[in-house]
Amino acid sequence: MRGRDEETGEYLGESRSQQRRDALEVLALGQQLVALTDAQLAKLPVPEALLPHIRETRRITSHIAHKRQLAFLAKQMRREDDEVLEAIRDALDEKGEAARREVAAMHRVEAWRDRLLAEGDAALGEFIAQYPDADRQSLRQLVRNTLEERKRNKPPRAFRELFRELRELVMAGAAPAATGDDQPVDDASEDAAD
Template sequence: MQNADQNDDEPLYDRPSKSQIKRELLAITELGKQVVELPLDKVRQLDLDEKTLEAIRTAQKITGREGRRRQIHYVGKLLRTADTEAIIKKMDEWENGSREQTAHMHHMETLRDRLMDDDDALTRLLNDYPDADIQVLRTLIRGARREREQNAALPAGQDHQRKQYRALFQAIKTLLNKE
C-alpha cells in the first residue's frame, strides 16, 4: 500500500548505499596515501588544517609498514572533513602542469637544435615571431655553432663549453614566453 503523496517514480531509498559510501571512503584513503607521498612543501600548499598536516608529517616519518598503513588510514579519516575536490584539483594541476612545462621545454630545445643545424629554421622562426631581434639570434646561433665545433675537437674527458648554447636557449625561451 502506498501513501497518496508518494509517486511510483520516486525511489524508496534516497541515501547512498553502503557500498557507495565504502567506495567513497576508500577513495579518500587513497587520496590520503597520495598526499602523504608528496613533498612537505607541496603538502603545505594544500588547504589543510593543522591537525591533518601534523598527521601527514607523522605518516611521512614512519618507516614501518603496518604503522604507516594505520597512519595513512588516519590521514584519510581526517581528509573526510577537508575539501577533497580542491586537493584533487591542485594535485592534478601539479601533474598536468608539469607535463605541459616539460613539453614546452622540449619544444624550445628542439627549436634551438634546428636553429643550429639549419639556416632556414631562423627564417621560419622570424616569420612566426616578427618582433624577434634577428641580429642577436644570428650572433647566438653563430656562437653556438662555433662552440659545437670546438667541443667536437676537444679530447675525451675534457669539459665542453656550453655558454653560447645556453644563451641561445635563453633567447628562445624569452621570445616564446612573450606571447
C-alpha cells in the first residue's frame, strides 16, 4: 500500500496503475532493443550490464521462454536510473527521425528524377532555379542518356547516375526543403494519377 500523507491527505508514491504503465513502457523499450543488431546497439547508450541480457533474449526462440526472458530483461532495465532509460529512448527517437528525414529526401530525389525524365527542359529549369549549383548541361546529358537506355532496353547505368547526381545536389542544398521543395513530390504523384 502506498498510504497517505497525514498532513495533506495526498497519496504517497505512484498508483499501481501508473507503476504498471511504466513497467509496460520499459518492456516495450526492451523489445525495441532486442530487435536491434549489435552494431545498432553499440551506438546507443545502453549500460554494459544489460548487453548480456539483451543477447540472451535474442538467442531464445521458444515463444514462452522468449517472453519470460524479455520480462526478465525489463526487470533488469527497471533497476537502471530513469535518466539512463530516457537517454536510450532519446537515441532511438533521433534515429527514427533521421531515418524519416532521409527517406523523405530520397522521395524528393526520385520525384525530381521522374519529372526530369517526363517533362525534360521545363522540369530542368525549375530544378536549376531551386538548386543553382546544378550543372544544367550535365543533367541534360544524363536525362538524354537515361531515355536512350530505356529505348534500347539497356541496363540502367545512366538512370542510377542521374539519381546519384540529383541526390548530391538535393542533400547539399538542404535550404530548399524549408522553402517548399516538397511540391515536386505532389506534382509527380498528380502526374501519376492522371
